[in-house]
Amino acid sequence: MELMEGELEKITAEVEQVIKDQGTERERLIPILQGVQEKLGYLPKEAMKKVAEAVEVSEVEIYEIATFYNQFRLNPPGKHQIKVCMGTACHMTGGNIIMESFERRLDIKEGETTPDREFSLERVACVGCCALAPVVVVDENVEAKVRPTRVDGILLGFDMEKKAAEKEMQKAASEQKTQEEEG
């Protein structure tokens, strides 16, 4: 995942702060990584390298921990977070088909984030409304009885929202321009 402008500086500062708070003992590794993730939303490679350097373990050991525990994510959360339920009921009613639909449409794999950081795709174990299976939670909204066509619908909705917002921006900009010219 490419870093955004100014992100490296933020990573450096946050990691330094967390290490200052937690110390550099090997036993503190997991709390350090948790702290970094809390601040940054995920564990970028640059952050893992810095932690490895500070705690004096090899980089791959940090990577071992980060890939072992489910609580750590290696990709940044997207602007819109899509969580596909893979609980028993959702699995039985085709949750994997829904996951595949998202993977195909967004061209990313489960657990990844689109390069423009618009969408991140995750699997969750159960969201508690099995009667509505298969369920997808998009940001805070529960989508019930999702079909592959609904996957297209959800993404189209965001696409239109984005385009409308861009249009609004352009309109506001041009209005400001004409006002300036008149004034």
Place this chain on the structure above:
Amino acid sequence: MANSVTITIDGKQISAAEGDKLLWVALENGIYIPHLCGIKEKEKPDASCRLCFVEVEGMANPVTSCTLPVTDGMVVKTRTERVDRLIATGFELLLTNHRLGCAKCAKNGSCQLQKIAKERGLKLRLTRLRSVLKEMQTDDSLGSVAFDPSRCVLCGQCVWADRKENKGNIGFIRRGISRKVSTFGEVPLAESGCTRCGKCVEVCPVGALVKNS
């Protein structure tokens, strides 16, 4: 120097240093016990391959010999019905995730899996379990060394050797069925800090890490 103790393995009297692990005592005295993950210098053995089971008199269940320190008067049996069953199942479980086809493997003839199969009369194919092998790309990036994760048995010998020799470039990533040996960020070996010392190839018991001919 630790106290010398006398133990009996399969009816054979053996003297050993107290506290030494049973697996290494047996091997040094010419008694073969199957093993893959055992590393003698390691203080706390992983005991993850589940192949070095033996039965010890006075213990209710078979134990892994790599974790068992010898004590005086210990009576060990390396072949009992329960031990054979455990090892046969453990061995077949390893094979469910191991690409077979020994004829095409560079380690054919010097593979530890073949040795275990021969010693214990086990088959090098699946009989009860189904394969869960995933197609994985061989890492040829080093040129001189090829790493084929589909032949890896996750014994950890290469990880240990790498950490002893270098600062550590390879490790176990993910967990469960997705667990594999890889580098930081899962980059090819050539792009990691690999020093090409070749120690990992030396210790690999199977055909996962081999020299390219």
